[in-house]
Amino acid sequence: ADLKFPMLVYRTGAYAPNGIPNADGFVDYYKMINARDGGIGGEKILHPECETGYKTQVGVECYEKNKQDAMVFQPMSTGITYQLIPKATADGVTVYSTGYGRTSAANGKVFKWIFNAPVTYWDGASIAVKHILGKNSNDIKGKTIALVYHNSAYGKEPIRTLEQLGKKHGFKLMLLPVDHPGQEQKATWLKIRKARPDYILMWGWGVMNQVAVKSAASIKFPMENFIGIWWSGSENDVLPAGEGAHGYKSLTFNAPGSNYQVHKDIKKYVHDKGEASGDGSHFGTVLYNRGLFQAMVQVEAARVAQQIHGTSKITPAMYRDGMENVKLDAKRLEELGFKDFAPPFANSCENHGGSGLAAVQQWDAKTKSWSMITDYMGSDRAIIDKLIAEDSNKYAAEQKIAERCN
Amino acid sequence: MSVELLNFIETVLNGLMSGVMYSLVALGFVLIFKASGVFNFAQGVFALFAALTLVGYQTGQVPFAHVINELFGTNYHNWYASMPNFLAIILTMITMIALAWIIERLVLKHLVNQDPIILFMATIGLAFALEGVGDLMWGSDVKVLDVGIPSGGSVWLEEATIGLAAEGSDYYGMYIDVLNVWATVIAVILVITLALFSQYTKTGRALRAVADDHQAALSVGISLRTIWILVWAISGFIAMVAGIMWGTESGVQFSLSLIALKALPVLILGGFTSIPGAIIGGLLIGVGEKLAEIYIGGYFETGALENWFAYVMALVFLLFRPQGLFGDKIIERV
Amino acid sequence: MSLDDLKKIPYGKTSIELKNISLAFGGVKALTDVSFDIKKGEVFAIIGPNGAGKSSMLNVINGFYKPTSGLINFAGTDRNAMEPEFAAKSGIARTFQNIALFKGMSTLDNLMTGRLLKQKQNFLMQALYFGPVEKEEAEHREKVERVIDFLDLQSIRRTPVGSLPYGLQKRVELGRALAMEPEILLLDEPMAGMNVEEKQDMSRFVLTVNNELKTTIVLIEHDMGVVMDISDRIVVLDYGKKIGSGLPEEIRDNKAVIDAYLGVSDE
Amino acid sequence: MIYKETGQYKSSYKSDHAIFPLIQDKIAFSTLMFIAFLVIPFVINSYWEKAILVPFLIFSLAAIGLNILTGYCGQVSLGTGGFMAVGAFSTYKIMTYFPDMNIMIIILISGLITAGVGILFGLPSLRIKGFYLAVATLAAQFFLVWLFNKVPWFYNYSDTGQITVSERLMFGIPVTGASAPPYATYLFCLVLVVLLGFAAKNLIRSKIGRSWMAIRDMDIAAEIIGVPPLKTKLSAFAISSFYIGVAGALYFAVFLGAIEVTESFDIMTISFPVLFMIIIGGLGSMLGSFLGAAFIVTLPIGLKFVMVDMVGMSAVTAKHFEITIWGLLMIIFLIVEPHGLARLWSIAKEKLRRWPFPY
Amino acid sequence: MDDIKMAKNETSSTEDILIVNNIEVVYSHVILVLKGVSLKVKKGGITALLGGNGAGKSTTLKSISNLLASERGEVTKGSVTFSDEYIHDLDPAQLVKKGVIQVMEGRHCFEHLTVEENLLTGAYTRSNSKEVKDDLERVYNYFPRLRERRTSLAGYTSGGEQQMIAIGRALMAHPTMILLDEPSMGLAPQLVKQIFEIVAEINRKEGVTILLAEQNTNIALQYSEYAYILENGRVVMEGSAESMRDNEDVKEFYLGISGEGRQSFKDVKQYRRRKRWL
Numbered sequence A: 001a002d003l004k005f006p007m008l009v010y011r012t013g014a015y016a017p018n019g020i021p022n023a024d025g026f027v028d029y030y031k032m033i034n035a036r037d038g039g040i041g042g043e044k045i046l047h048p049e050c051e052t053g054y055k056t057q058v059g060v061e062c063y064e065k066n067k068q069d070a071m072v073f074q075p076m077s078t079g080i081t082y083q084l085i086p087k088a089t090a091d092g093v094t095v096y097s098t099g100y101g102r103t104s105a106a107n108g109k110v111f112k113w114i115f116n117a118p119v120t121y122w123d124g125a126s127i128a129v130k131h132i133l134g135k136n137s138n139d140i141k142g143k144t145i146a147l148v149y150h151n152s153a154y155g156k157e158p159i160r161t162l163e164q165l166g167k168k169h170g171f172k173l174m175l176l177p178v179d180h181p182g183q184e185q186k187a188t189w190l191k192i193r194k195a196r197p198d199y200i201l202m203w204g205w206g207v208m209n210q211v212a213v214k215s216a217a218s219i220k221f222p223m224e225n226f227i228g229i230w231w232s233g234s235e236n237d238v239l240p241a242g243e244g245a246h247g248y249k250s251l252t253f254n255a256p257g258s259n260y261q262v263h264k265d266i267k268k269y270v271h272d273k274g275e276a277s278g279d280g281s282h283f284g285t286v287l288y289n290r291g292l293f294q295a296m297v298q299v300e301a302a303r304v305a306q307q308i309h310g311t312s313k314i315t316p317a318m319y320r321d322g323m324e325n326v327k328l329d330a331k332r333l334e335e336l337g338f339k340d341f342a343p344p345f346a347n348s349c350e351n352h353g354g355s356g357l358a359a360v361q362q363w364d365a366k367t368k369s370w371s372m373i374t375d376y377m378g379s380d381r382a383i384i385d386k387l388i389a390e391d392s393n394k395y396a397a398e399q400k401i402a403e404r405c406n
Numbered sequence B: 001m002s003v004e005l006l007n008f009i010e011t012v013l014n015g016l017m018s019g020v021m022y023s024l025v026a027l028g029f030v031l032i033f034k035a036s037g038v039f040n041f042a043q044g045v046f047a048l049f050a051a052l053t054l055v056g057y058q059t060g061q062v063p064f065a066h067v068i069n070e071l072f073g074t075n076y077h078n079w080y081a082s083m084p085n086f087l088a089i090i091l092t093m094i095t096m097i098a099l100a101w102i103i104e105r106l107v108l109k110h111l112v113n114q115d116p117i118i119l120f121m122a123t124i125g126l127a128f129a130l131e132g133v134g135d136l137m138w139g140s141d142v143k144v145l146d147v148g149i150p151s152g153g154s155v156w157l158e159e160a161t162i163g164l165a166a167e168g169s170d171y172y173g174m175y176i177d178v179l180n181v182w183a184t185v186i187a188v189i190l191v192i193t194l195a196l197f198s199q200y201t202k203t204g205r206a207l208r209a210v211a212d213d214h215q216a217a218l219s220v221g222i223s224l225r226t227i228w229i230l231v232w233a234i235s236g237f238i239a240m241v242a243g244i245m246w247g248t249e250s251g252v253q254f255s256l257s258l259i260a261l262k263a264l265p266v267l268i269l270g271g272f273t274s275i276p277g278a279i280i281g282g283l284l285i286g287v288g289e290k291l292a293e294i295y296i297g298g299y300f301e302t303g304a305l306e307n308w309f310a311y312v313m314a315l316v317f318l319l320f321r322p323q324g325l326f327g328d329k330i331i332e333r334v
Numbered sequence C: 001m002s003l004d005d006l007k008k009i010p011y012g013k014t015s016i017e018l019k020n021i022s023l024a025f026g027g028v029k030a031l032t033d034v035s036f037d038i039k040k041g042e043v044f045a046i047i048g049p050n051g052a053g054k055s056s057m058l059n060v061i062n063g064f065y066k067p068t069s070g071l072i073n074f075a076g077t078d079r080n081a082m083e084p085e086f087a088a089k090s091g092i093a094r095t096f097q098n099i100a101l102f103k104g105m106s107t108l109d110n111l112m113t114g115r116l117l118k119q120k121q122n123f124l125m126q127a128l129y130f131g132p133v134e135k136e137e138a139e140h141r142e143k144v145e146r147v148i149d150f151l152d153l154q155s156i157r158r159t160p161v162g163s164l165p166y167g168l169q170k171r172v173e174l175g176r177a178l179a180m181e182p183e184i185l186l187l188d189e190p191m192a193g194m195n196v197e198e199k200q201d202m203s204r205f206v207l208t209v210n211n212e213l214k215t216t217i218v219l220i221e222h223d224m225g226v227v228m229d230i231s232d233r234i235v236v237l238d239y240g241k242k243i244g245s246g247l248p249e250e251i252r253d254n255k256a257v258i259d260a261y262l263g264v265s266d267e
Numbered sequence D: 001m002i003y004k005e006t007g008q009y010k011s012s013y014k015s016d017h018a019i020f021p022l023i024q025d026k027i028a029f030s031t032l033m034f035i036a037f038l039v040i041p042f043v044i045n046s047y048w049e050k051a052i053l054v055p056f057l058i059f060s061l062a063a064i065g066l067n068i069l070t071g072y073c074g075q076v077s078l079g080t081g082g083f084m085a086v087g088a089f090s091t092y093k094i095m096t097y098f099p100d101m102n103i104m105i106i107i108l109i110s111g112l113i114t115a116g117v118g119i120l121f122g123l124p125s126l127r128i129k130g131f132y133l134a135v136a137t138l139a140a141q142f143f144l145v146w147l148f149n150k151v152p153w154f155y156n157y158s159d160t161g162q163i164t165v166s167e168r169l170m171f172g173i174p175v176t177g178a179s180a181p182p183y184a185t186y187l188f189c190l191v192l193v194v195l196l197g198f199a200a201k202n203l204i205r206s207k208i209g210r211s212w213m214a215i216r217d218m219d220i221a222a223e224i225i226g227v228p229p230l231k232t233k234l235s236a237f238a239i240s241s242f243y244i245g246v247a248g249a250l251y252f253a254v255f256l257g258a259i260e261v262t263e264s265f266d267i268m269t270i271s272f273p274v275l276f277m278i279i280i281g282g283l284g285s286m287l288g289s290f291l292g293a294a295f296i297v298t299l300p301i302g303l304k305f306v307m308v309d310m311v312g313m314s315a316v317t318a319k320h321f322e323i324t325i326w327g328l329l330m331i332i333f334l335i336v337e338p339h340g341l342a343r344l345w346s347i348a349k350e351k352l353r354r355w356p357f358p359y
Numbered sequence E: 001m002d003d004i005k006m007a008k009n010e011t012s013s014t015e016d017i018l019i020v021n022n023i024e025v026v027y028s029h030v031i032l033v034l035k036g037v038s039l040k041v042k043k044g045g046i047t048a049l050l051g052g053n054g055a056g057k058s059t060t061l062k063s064i065s066n067l068l069a070s071e072r073g074e075v076t077k078g079s080v081t082f083s084d085e086y087i088h089d090l091d092p093a094q095l096v097k098k099g100v101i102q103v104m105e106g107r108h109c110f111e112h113l114t115v116e117e118n119l120l121t122g123a124y125t126r127s128n129s130k131e132v133k134d135d136l137e138r139v140y141n142y143f144p145r146l147r148e149r150r151t152s153l154a155g156y157t158s159g160g161e162q163q164m165i166a167i168g169r170a171l172m173a174h175p176t177m178i179l180l181d182e183p184s185m186g187l188a189p190q191l192v193k194q195i196f197e198i199v200a201e202i203n204r205k206e207g208v209t210i211l212l213a214e215q216n217t218n219i220a221l222q223y224s225e226y227a228y229i230l231e232n233g234r235v236v237m238e239g240s241a242e243s244m245r246d247n248e249d250v251k252e253f254y255l256g257i258s259g260e261g262r263q264s265f266k267d268v269k270q271y272r273r274r275k276r277w278l
């Protein structure tokens, strides 16, 4: 049977500019696999799209409509992920929220069906702080770090981690929420201008990113001290600010650019045949590449499942096993055409959150391109693991879930 | 001067500037309300549509490209690489006039003499339709809009004010975005022109008459059609100005249409029917919400109270003047 | 002061007295120092040129306008102004010059609103709608049906009043006021826009109410024929001032009134 | 003369004032109830439950609530999202404080709490009218959403502000939580909707309903015939908010299960759509509330079905067309019949009554 | 009786400026209100349209001036010609340009405009500001009360004052034909007379054609030359004003004069069913 990978995309609405390249990456990858390999283990990939417009209620409808025989759902929105966690668990469908969603879902003991590898928001917060530490010879006592965040579940994710890190490293945390959609941030940036924080971290999304980058440039905040999470580091976010955005940094767990083997394959098997998703103009952009990565992991999980269960016709339950046993080491990544594209990671029964590695990339306004400026770094496990255990245990207690993997 | 005082002045100034940006949107609302009693919720989408169109013309995008490509398997994207700004603006203006004409033909004409709430809902429908058409025509990517209006912090002001602070204190000068200064200049010109127009010309009088009673206006020979096309076109123009200003700041994308929500408290505070009200309301709201965010936001941990604060502030004003500061009196008689 | 007290006032005695009422809106003086009294059970007419302040006077009586100065003596108590809700509760009902019906409701519902003050069931009972509520509804419905019969409104019982012709709307408005079982009925130009036959009908309604229910009627009307024929006493306003009062015959011959209002006497 | 009323005489005011005075309507309604209670529960699947029926029922309640306020009492409100959030968060808090309380009772209490909040935000309506009031109600919307997003007590200090429902049973069957079977959630909502629907209809046809309509049609005249404006308006705010609060509680507990306030109760996702429902359905019409909810819930799904599944358009182009068509349809509906689907229905009945004669 | 023709008897003459031919009007697609109304208005004359409540007078006028559409009404049959030209497709504004203006029942003043601005909107279609000014002066002379209230908002003026505004506003358009819907409603007796004098005067001096819907049959018949009586959406009687005045039925039902002269309103005891010509 064909393998169904339903896609909940948002190519419309306030966040469409981000949803489009990301979805394009997915689609192109699936098409490439179908064209190059004839599918996964001989089974074609079906990838029906369902447009959510980033709306929870529509997401539910899309899920219900496509959940029959679906291998995995990539909800593409933190709100929808929260929605699907209990539902998919009850229905026995895998949910994969790559680097977003509920951070504590990394605890596979509690969240059997949910995966968020390779890295979580809390890792992200910790890695950003680590980067700052590195710039200050590991001493940031007394410094101020501001967090400009989307005033929603997504944006609030790193707060607790940063508070803990603040205690540990002695920096002051300044919280600056920005309401949806984030067009008007004057007060935020006046506050920043007055308080002169040493660093700014940003958990932004959509138009909020563009305005923030532009405002930071406009108040002449040193851009190299302004670091966004991986959802605040696409070309869309910096281009409108023009020159001003030069030097802006963001985290990432996949490389920018279009010189990888996978891109060549996509070019050959998809774009050159005129079958590019969308208008093909997002090829090689940050979010497009992330789409490739996300799709690759999902496909790889299917392969693993096929191996484990010795059949190409896997069921959703088998697929979950595959996802739990995904092991993407450097060698495997190279085989898949992702050499140096992303850090290796492996899932396990306990750990659904991957390696927790991310790197920092920086924007060059002259060449209009992102470049990686650090290696992939790990987070402060001591703090993060504790937080994850706390939060997931609370959830387990509320929902009366018994721990697995023991 | 103490740094606190300078900071306070800076906050007020920036508040005023944000207020002007809201006013630009509110102005379009007011004009249409004044001239037809229609509460035009589509004003925000108008701004989006105008900005999209402007960028589309500038960069030579082929309208409906992705639909055409999908249907016919073609691969059209751009006609030409760029077009001079002024030409693009003129073409956009013409498009907005055409849009006004279409709206009159397809929508307003059929809704003469209906309840205001029905007209209001129709404009929400219009907002959806226009949003969809905008998406279909120009795609929903973020687009960079640059018509050459300078933006960024004003260096001049910063340098001029840096010395004002008391000796030895930590002060970096005052901040103001040049783009907003331009917006202010344009808004003031618009407000004065429109206020004079509506108060002292025959057409202006007719506008107000139409808002009061469609049927009676018809009966004295005012052509609703002409009036409506006229005001919707003017509003289209204002929307374009708003679209340029907001779009320069944030790139052109769907979120632009949500600025309508920022304009609403301005509207009720200034009064739906008053053109000067739109600007004064905007200034009050702008200053009020910035002061609130910066000076009392701290009491709520992290603030972000701007959104509701603007509405609550407007509400408080309304309790004293139910028709807004400058709105037409609500006539209650039996 | 309650409705019952008002009912106790003997026939022919003063039920409302207006003392030196003045009313101004900014610069516009709608009423200046007007005094008169209304006796229980009479048909009392207020006439005068357009803009003389007649409607304003009714608004003062039922509390919609608060006089700038002057007192209203309402059955024994002097007050500075009336309150609309209090006036309604005390049995003052009225119709309006510019019809003020509830346009979205049927004739029946409009008349039923006249009974609102008399319905006592609380809202939980209404939500459940059983026993007592049903009984109460039926009781009031019966009263309203009597008004419908009286005013000959049967055929339009279920029609939304908004699309009724003008004259019928006036009649429904009268019906709504009657449904309140008022002690004092204020009528503001009830016969405007009617032809003679309809005016005759309307006069008959008004007189029947006055005769049989002993309702005091205060009437504003521009048709002199009607006013002279059916009213017991008349007061004439001009530019907010009282320029005459008395029996119809006296008014007909009053020089000031003829100059200000009647013009050359009709017929 | 299909829809004939001749020959149906009423011998008492009671029967004349019944909800369905005509036998035809009675039959239609009974059939509908039969299908709703005795057929659908046996055939329902989770798609129909989650995508269509449960949202339809919940939005019907919200629409009835808003219709009471806007359609019957004439006070336009754009704060529906905020009030639904009150219902949702009340439910969540009560659930966590009283783990053993019956879910039905929790939901009704949430409604009452929302009613209280509604009264509070209804106070300005005494002075502020029309669109000014409509915009002013946005203050409630934004404030309430901000409150639930800002004050951690409301979401039990969770890291992100998300709230998640826990499982509750009715007669031993789960009606909330992920493992609730479709028929259970459906019936749970249906029962509430039918009961509250009748209660609303009763209110509307008795004293309080007439006071509302009087205020709506002409507040000054209403005041003069003795309808106290403030009390009447506040009662409308309270009862309307009660319905909306119950809808919000169901939206959270039964429908979505997990909610984030800023997103789930946005004006664009709740306030405007519900307003649409009552306008497309018919202001001041109970039937209209249902028709409107059905229309707004199913239209996008239907359009999507036609364009994506049948025509084979790509999801995104289809969505763009959907938004456009959606907007145009709204306009067309308003032009064809500003008084909504309910009026279309009654005109259709009128025509049936006169059939085969045109007038 | 011979001057009176029963409805639908055709006469035709070239001086008829307005011909309404057998029109049928339906509101909201279901309510049939006019069931075939035909009438003719002579150029430069005053024609009256009489009839009881709900007879369809206002509807007739609105279907001539094309204001029906805004009330969800439509002319489903028949035709209306003005100066030998079909006018269904014109919008009301174009009609005003052609010189046909309607004074609507129920005043319809622009509440938020001042009295003077209200009057000036009447001159919307005119461009000569000198003439407009003169006309404004003329209207103020007709209605001195309006001059006193010129700066107050029309919404605050009394019922009668609003009626004056509505009529004055129409005069400001300098029309060739006025459709007057119940001009006398709510006006004091001497003003009623005065209004009709004004109407007669503009008719005489400026040759303005008048079509008048009135309930006040008495005065309408005094000033008009020809009259139609509408009942229940049909023309039931037409004829010259004089012949109408002498007609027994008209006398009884519309003038309130029975055999022994005018009857006092006080003495009408029994309810009298209106005579229906059906």
Ligand SMILES: Nc1ncnc2c1ncn2[C@@H]1O[C@H](COP(=O)(O)OP(=O)(O)OP(=O)(O)O)[C@@H](O)[C@H]1O
Pocket (backbone or CB within 6 Å): B333, C025, C028, C029, C030, C048, C049, C050, C051, C052, C053, C054, C055, C056, C057, C097, E156, E157, E158, E159, E160, E161, E186, E188
């Ligand atoms: N609320 C108000 N504000 C301002 N002026 C008002 C108000 N109410 C009435 N007036 C003015 O007071 C005067 C008296 O008005 P009123 O309506 O009482 O006249 P009226 O005697 O009823 O006249 P009509 O016969 O024309 O109805 C008018 O000149 C009117 O313009």
Ligand SMILES: Nc1ncnc2c1ncn2[C@@H]1O[C@H](COP(=O)(O)OP(=O)(O)OP(=O)(O)O)[C@@H](O)[C@H]1O
Pocket (backbone or CB within 6 Å): C163, C164, C165, C166, C167, C168, C193, E027, E028, E031, E033, E051, E052, E053, E054, E055, E056, E057, E058, E059, E060, E071, E072, E073, E105, E215
């Ligand atoms: N908008 C409408 N919708 C439905 N029915 C209407 C509408 N307007 C008028 N009617 C109906 O049309 C009929 C004729 O009304 P019209 O107003 O033309 O009468 P009229 O002769 O002018 O009466 P009046 O003397 O009371 O003004 C009435 O029965 C009325 O109910």
Ligand SMILES: [Mg+2]
Pocket (backbone or CB within 6 Å): C054, C055, C056, C097, C188, E158, E159, E160
């Ligand atoms: Mg009056």
Ligand SMILES: [Mg+2]
Pocket (backbone or CB within 6 Å): C166, E057, E058, E059, E105, E181
């Ligand atoms: Mg009429």
